[in-house]
Amino acid sequence: IKNLQIGSTQALSNNSFISFGNAGEQRVKGIEFAVDYAATDNLTLNFGGVLMDNTMVDFLSTCTEVEFLNPAESGCDVTNSTIDRSGERGANAPVWKFVLNADYEVPVWTNYLLGINAQGYMSDGYITDNTGFSKDVMMDNNEDLSLNASIGDADKNWTWSVFARNLLHPRVSYFPENDIDPRPFRTLNLDTKHFASYGIKFRYNFGN
Numbered sequence: 001i002k003n004l005q006i007g008s009t010q011a012l013s014n015n016s017f018i019s020f021g022n023a024g025e026q027r028v029k030g031i032e033f034a035v036d037y038a039a040t041d042n043l044t045l046n047f048g049g050v051l052m053d054n055t056m057v058d059f060l061s062t063c064t065e066v067e068f069l070n071p072a073e074s075g076c077d078v079t080n081s082t083i084d085r086s087g088e089r090g091a092n093a094p095v096w097k098f099v100l101n102a103d104y105e106v107p108v109w110t111n112y113l114l115g116i117n118a119q120g121y122m123s124d125g126y127i128t129d130n131t132g133f134s135k136d137v138m139m140d141n142n143e144d145l146s147l148n149a150s151i152g153d154a155d156k157n158w159t160w161s162v163f164a165r166n167l168l169h170p171r172v173s174y175f176p177e178n179d180i181d182p183r184p185f186r187t188l189n190l191d192t193k194h195f196a197s198y199g200i201k202f203r204y205n206f207g208n
Helices: 065-069
Strands: 005-009 018-022 025-038 043-058 060-062 082-084 096-108 112-123 137-139 142-153 158-165 197-204
Touching: none
Parallel strands: none
Antiparallel strands: 005 018, 025 043, 043 096, 060 082, 096 112, 112 142, 142 158, 158 197
């Protein structure tokens, strides 16, 4: 991807804002695969994954707060508040991730279907900040598990289900000692996949 536009958080700004500039060039290459296996008439297994190299080939970025205050260690040009991130990994890009999914569906009581689904994954760690590329907040190597059980009519017109997602709740690691800004905007990108959740769902299909 050439002439990629990426935002950068301005360092040491009392009114933090994001400016956008030309990041130069980003290269993403890798392998993605998926295998489906019908183990029995009722059980289907799916195994998939990705091996990826996401590299900023040419990227002159704005320094983060920590980089600005430690130019000797970070390589930040304090005069222009810029740092060369060429060769660094891109944000939200694990080098590897593997997913195993199991679906079991069996008829019960003649006119109903019972379904059970389990999905687990393992992932490499990665940074999550796609503006300042800061390592103050990042995902470590992690794994997770989600479960779903459902009951519905044989024609699949309606379904009741209960779910438990992210039971191992992989959390983003936050390193406050590296963050000089006490405001919590470092964690704004957190979403539901970082926390365990439980619930009940009902689905009804209208029409044929």
